[in-house]
Amino acid sequence: MIQFFNTLSGKKEPFHSIQAKKVRLYTCGPTVYDYAHIGNFRAYIFEDLLKRFLLFKGYKVKHVMNITDVDDKTIKKADHEGVSLKQVTDKYIRAFFADIDTLNILRADLYPKATEHIPEMAHMVKALVEKGYAYKKNGSYYFDISKFKDYGKLAKIDRDELKTGERVESDEYDKKNAHDFALWKDKKPGEPFWETEIGPGRPGWHIECSVMSTKYLGQPIDIHCGGVDNIFPHHENEIAQSETYADKKLAHFWLHCHHLIVEGSKMSKSKGNQYTLRDLADQGIDPLVIRYLLLSTHYRKMVNYSDKTLKQSQSSLERIRSFLYELKTRSFAEGENPEVKKWIQDTEKKFTDSLSDDLNISLALTSLFELIREINKLMANQELYHNDVRAVQSSFEKWDQVLGILPKEDEDQLEASIKEKIDQRNKARKEKNYDLADQIRDELLEKGIILEDTKDGVRWKKK
């Protein structure tokens, strides 16, 4: 049984897809006004784990992620840089895709853009007005939250006790109730706008998700994800719109991941700790180490990104990689050890059971480390055989379909000059000329090649 913590009910619930073995997944995507930062990627990696696990369990997953390419921030940025909105958004859309590839995040099936769904949004707004849940004021349209009696069910907010924030006081938008939210914003000088059946203007933020999730996935969908900060108001408002529009539930499951903090404190531009993937790549950090760090903390817990936690992740990942490297580079006698099959089965059970329990990644990883130790023991005792090695390797490949933390098998080739050096060193070692041998080893280390001597001969890896 798979269970997930559903924000809607505030507890873990058994997961059943609406259609057998098919999951319709909608995840809130980026607003493309800047490079995404690691906090954003924390959410995308959590969603990636969720999706990969569902795939692993044999579900077909249809995954839609929206791209917000028109809103206050994108407009402001374009204005600031004196370029068109599209120039800005195209640039950051490209960067976004490059980044998720770098982090080994599986692509969604569809990435609908807000600007390509303007007529549908206008249509939904119109329908909401006709149903009596929305009103027009000074060219803009607002959702009347007093009409939607379930308002607040996701965020557990009492509609009548919503505090009026200072920011709402401005008369920029003229609403009946301070907490009514904009469905459609009237055309303003200097801002992009679209001519639609409800008049000229541009969409509010929440409406795009309602429109695009329903258009591509139908209603209700199985799972809707995002960061905790999206619970209110974004997801709450999506529910209000969609459930009013279709008289159906929007999503059965709402999963939200917690925030990422940096060196123990919140990310913010002023602190300069809002790292992008590019910043980190410039520091020479392996993206898969970042993936491991973001992945290895349970999604509903805060994760702390720091030099220290990064190093720890690096070392942990290194343990897995070294293990596989041992298997790959040593030679083993023919045959098999019956113990190994049992260990693998136990590991797989623990691995999937753990992830089935609201994506308990810590326990899932533990199961892998336990297997590593057992196999290492057998290896040290010469009790591991060729077939065992093959079985372990293919199991890790399988489990990595869920984790995505192992480097792709690109058969690294050594340059001829380096090969020569290695041969030279082997010769020196045979002659017990260790000074020369060490000298060559240091020399290669500087070039990023690590040499290790084993019973089976020298092996090398890149730093």
Place this chain on the structure above:
RNA sequence: GGCGCGGUACCCAAGCGGCUUAAGGGAGGGGUUUGCAAAACCUCGAUUCGUCGGUUCGAAUCCGACCCGCGCCUCCA
């Protein structure tokens, strides 16, 4: 003020009533192996789970109070 999250070894972190007199990873000490390294293996490491009470045959796990850190409460994943 409202809603919510968290406090477990030096660090990260699982466990959420007896299977655990607390997993796993990192860092560290000692040992084996090695020409030396690296990797690996063995071993050491919380009588204790923020504090104080309570419930129970039994609590890190349930209840109460308190202390500390954090998030959200109109556009931030």
